[in-house]
Structures are given as C-alpha cells and as structure tokens.
Amino acid sequence: MISPLGQSFRVSKVFKRCPLEIQGFVFSADLIELSFRKFNLILGMAWLVEHQVGLDCVSKRVTLKVGDGEEVVMVGERRDYLSIVISTMVAEKLVQKGCDAYLAYVHDTSAVSSTAEGIRSVKDFSNAFPEELSGLPPDREVEANIDDDPNRAEFWLENTIRVFDELSCTPEECMKCVVSLLRDSTYQWWNTFVSVIPKERITWEFFQEEFRKKNINQRFINQKRKEFLELKQGRMIVTEYEREFVRFSKYAWECVSTEAIMCKRFKDGLNEDIRLFVGILELKEFIMLVERACKDEELAKQKRKAMIEARDTRKRPMSKSFQPQSKRSKETNLRMTISSEYSH
Numbered sequence: 001m002i003s004p005l006g007q008s009f010r011v012s013k014v015f016k017r018c019p020l021e022i023q024g025f026v027f028s029a030d031l032i033e034l035s036f037r038k039f040n041l042i043l044g045m046a047w048l049v050e051h052q053v054g055l056d057c058v059s060k061r062v063t064l065k066v067g068d069g070e071e072v073v074m075v076g077e078r079r080d081y082l083s084i085v086i087s088t089m090v091a092e093k094l095v096q097k098g099c100d101a102y103l104a105y106v107h108d109t110s111a112v113s114s115t116a117e118g119i120r121s122v123k124d125f126s127n128a129f130p131e132e133l134s135g136l137p138p139d140r141e142v143e144a145n146i147d148d149d150p151n152r153a154e155f156w157l158e159n160t161i162r163v164f165d166e167l168s169c170t171p172e173e174c175m176k177c178v179v180s181l182l183r184d185s186t187y188q189w190w191n192t193f194v195s196v197i198p199k200e201r202i203t204w205e206f207f208q209e210e211f212r213k214k215n216i217n218q219r220f221i222n223q224k225r226k227e228f229l230e231l232k233q234g235r236m237i238v239t240e241y242e243r244e245f246v247r248f249s250k251y252a253w254e255c256v257s258t259e260a261i262m263c264k265r266f267k268d269g270l271n272e273d274i275r276l277f278v279g280i281l282e283l284k285e286f287i288m289l290v291e292r293a294c295k296d297e298e299l300a301k302q303k304r305k306a307m308i309e310a311r312d313t314r315k316r317p318m319s320k321s322f323q324p325q326s327k328r329s330k331e332t333n334l335r336m337t338i339s340s341e342y343s344h
Helices: 045-050 083-096 150-166 170-181 183-194 204-215 218-227 238-249 257-269 270-278 286-321 327-344
Strands: 014-022 026-034 054-056 063-066 071-075
Touching: 083 170, 150 170, 170 204, 183 204, 183 238, 238 286, 257 270, 257 286, 257 327, 270 286
Parallel strands: none
Antiparallel strands: 014 026, 054 063, 063 071
C-alpha cells in the first residue's frame, strides 16, 4: 500500500466485516492493520460511499445513512484535534520536495561514556554453564577496519542503505551521512580517493560502486556464488534453508533470473521427502512454494513421530509375552512336574 506521504509498505492482515458501533447502530467494515501510531481507525472512501457519509469540515459534522431513512449524526468536539500530526505530515512533504531539514543531536556530557571493555560478555561467567559452552570468545581486540573483511564490509553497506531508505534520505543526505560514518583506514581511503575525482561525479551511487570495488573483491563474490550453487537443505529446516537461499542468490542472478527458475532451484535443494510433496504441485510463485514446503515439512515430521510411536507400541506387548521366568516360578513348575510323575 502507499500512504498519503507517498511511502510504500506491506500489509499482511485483513480483518473481515468488523462491527463498528456508532450511537447504538452497528456498521461493518473490512479493516487492515497499519503501523500508524496517531490513528485508531481510518475509514476509506469505499466505506464512506457505501454508507452515504456526508462530511461538513467547517462544523466538523459527520452524517451516516442508516436503513429506513434514518441518519446518525456526529459532531466533533475538539477543533485542534490532530493539529500536530498535520504539521508533521506537511513538514515531511516539504523535506521530500528538497527543503532543508535539521536533525538535533542531544548529548548528555555529564553521563559516563561506556566502552566495549566495560560490557561483560559470556566469557566472564564461565562458572555459570561450563558444560553448555563449546568454547569462549577471545579477548576483545581493537575493531577491525571494514576493508579487512568482505563479509563485514558488505553487511555494513547493506544495513546503511536500508537505514537511509527507511529515513527517506535524499542522495545528497545519504552521501553526507555515509562519509561521517567511515572510520580509520576506510575514511583515509575515501578522503584520498575523492581528492582526484571531479566533484560532480561524487554521488551516492558512485560511492556504493567504488566501496564495493575496494572492499568486496571478485574472489569473495565467486566464493559466495559457488556456495549458492552447492546449497542444499541438509540438516536445516525449510525456513533456515530459505534464508540462506535468498542471501546467497544475489551472487548468482543469472541462476534466479525469473521466479520460475528461482522456484526450480530452491525445490531441487530441498530434502527428498519434502521435494516429492512439493514437486507434484509445480508451484511457480516463490512465497507459495516456501509456505508449502514448510507445511510438508511439518507433515513429514508428524508422520515420522507417528511411525515411531506405532513401532514402540508393537514392541511393548511382545516384551511382556516373552519375559524370562523368575526363579520362584521355575521351582513351582518343577514341583508340579515331580508330583505328577509320582502320582502315576
């Protein structure tokens, strides 16, 4: 869905025909769960038309039509209601149009700053659960530069991009912020690099491209591509396999160029018992394929559990029928046999 501010977001819950009681009359509405904090309920245009709602914005008067010609009238009591929300929305629209905005950063100078060394970790509590820990983390060292580790560099860049997208930052704002986040040798590299580059070429897209060239080499990409091509479900559950599949797929776009090809490769990596179930349906939508695989995984788990319980049930009566006789039972049988022979 798209909000009035132009922001897109995904919704996953719809509540059908919810009853809304207004002055003793009950109206029904299909409601969607949204992440807005300032509103309890938003009634869309379709609902307003269905109930022939009349709005008088000046007098804050709302009229709803009810059956048999009756009307329900509501009059707003607070004229300054949601004035702050409206101001915020207007301000956000102005920022999106390119107007300057300033973010205030408040720092408490009287507070004692914490350091990484001051935060206690698991290794400081080895006497609490020594048997459960296979090993302890090494002593803290100075934080490595992101260009020393392609994995860390990629993780940092992707998270930075995600945060900027969430904040709806402009490319110019992204560029200013990302430079302020660089540290140590990475900052020195960028500072030296841009000194010989024309200013008009230095853009947010340009930074991302050069950062990847510098810190995420081709050898790393080839290794991740190989891991994707060899990826199988194995001991992972379906959701874990899906997470790894999606994470590595970006290194081999040609192998997932269409959703149908993506589904086929994902299906080929599933364990055989699940693959046989989902293969019959020939699903070509990735989300539906994953959901179906999760259901089949649960069914297979229940089937294995039922087989184990049935096997244990069959073993119990057999073990009782063939229990060895006790010493006292053997002596009793022997006396009965001797007595029988003597009587003959």
